[in-house]
Amino acid sequence: MDEQLIRTIVEQVLSQMQPTKPTQAPPGKIPIAVSARHVHLSEEHVKLLFGENYTLTSKAPLSQPNQFASQEQVTLVGPKAALHQVRVLGPARSLSQVEISMTDARTLGIDAPLRYSGDTSDSAPITLIGPKGSLYLKEGCIIAAAHIHMNEQDAKALHVVDGQFVNVQTCSVRPLVFQQVKVRVSSRFQLEMHIDTDEGNAAHIQGNGYGELVTAGVHKAPAELPPQQVQQLVPPKQTAVMTKKLITEQDIKELRQQELVIKKRTMMTALAQDMARKKGITIVRQ
Numbered sequence: 317m318d319e320q321l322i323r324t325i326v327e328q329v330l331s332q333m334q335p336t337k338p339t340q341a342p343p344g345k346i347p348i349a350v351s352a353r354h355v356h357l358s359e360e361h362v363k364l365l366f367g368e369n370y371t372l373t374s375k376a377p378l379s380q381p382n383q384f385a386s387q388e389q390v391t392l393v394g395p396k397a398a399l400h401q402v403r404v405l406g407p408a409r410s411l412s413q414v415e416i417s418m419t420d421a422r423t424l425g426i427d428a429p430l431r432y433s434g435d436t437s438d439s440a441p442i443t444l445i446g447p448k449g450s451l452y453l454k455e456g457c458i459i460a461a462a463h464i465h466m467n468e469q470d471a472k473a474l475h476v477v478d479g480q481f482v483n484v485q486t487c488s489v490r491p492l493v494f495q496q497v498k499v500r501v502s503s504r505f506q507l508e509m510h511i512d513t514d515e516g517n518a519a520h521i522q523g524n525g526y527g528e529l530v531t532a533g534v535h536k537a538p539a540e541l542p543p544q545q546v547q548q549l550v551p552p553k554q555t556a557v558m559t560k561k562l563i564t565e566q567d568i569k570e571l572r573q574q575e576l577v578i579k580k581r582t583m584m585t586a587l588a589q590d591m592a593r594k595k596g597i598t599i600v601r602q
């Protein structure tokens with residue numbers, strides 16, 4: 317090909333590329349990030365694939381504190397095909413784990429289970445190839461189940477608890493309700509829902525989007541997931557009504573609902589107000 321033609325093609329391709337801007341979620345909405353296939357590696361496996369004394373180098377920070385997309389990439393190999401240039405995320409972890417979409421699993425020809433990060437026992441085997449070596453993982457390849465990271469303040473504001481399963485409606489051109497999304501609460505987390513590329517494509521979300529909690533629906537774990545992952549299930553938001561003139565701490569303590577409707581003139585003790593705040597109960601005066 318002559319040089320002028322190559323230059324023209326490069327210019328045409330570059331003009332098609334548009335910088336992807338992260339979508340800012342409006343207040344009260346949940347930012348959604350689409351996670352492309354990626355790999356977490358143990359220190360030992362970093363050495364095996366990239367060489368002795370090798371450490372992962374950051375290419376770009378990720379939304380969760382201290383996590384980064386590294387410069388390093390590997391090739392994933394299954395019985396049917398290979399996927400090249402798969403990003404390694406850092407820093408190194410105690411266990412190696414490969415997270416792919418169901419489409420990837422079909423391409424590779426492997427039967428990866430739907431799991432939460434860290435739960436790799438009995439998951440699919442996979443081969444990884446790096447510049448300095450290869451590695452056969454007997455288990456460690458999963459399809460990551462959708463989840464939401466958040467800190468305690470977010471959890472309080474959204475009336476959810478750690479381990480709860482919620483439904484999230486995407487605010488996208490192809491709106492979709494994701495059911496059985498697991499809430500993960502930690503002071504280290506930043507509010508963000510993580511879905512994979514298949515889920516992102518289904519909802520027409522590329523890179524970043526946002527959604528909102530929908531309270532309708534039964535919050536229960538996906539049937540495919542082992543029972544130990546089902547914890548602290550909370551019933552859908554319900555409203556209690558109290559007509560008495562004085563609400564005490566004990567009244568709030570016994571309350572199982574997340575919303576309490578009281579009369580305009582009803583008094584609440586300071587302790588009762590504290591307890592309501594602690595339990596994340598919304599008081600509505602009518």
Ligand SMILES: [Zn+2]
Pocket residue numbers: 463465510
């Ligand atoms: Zn995540």
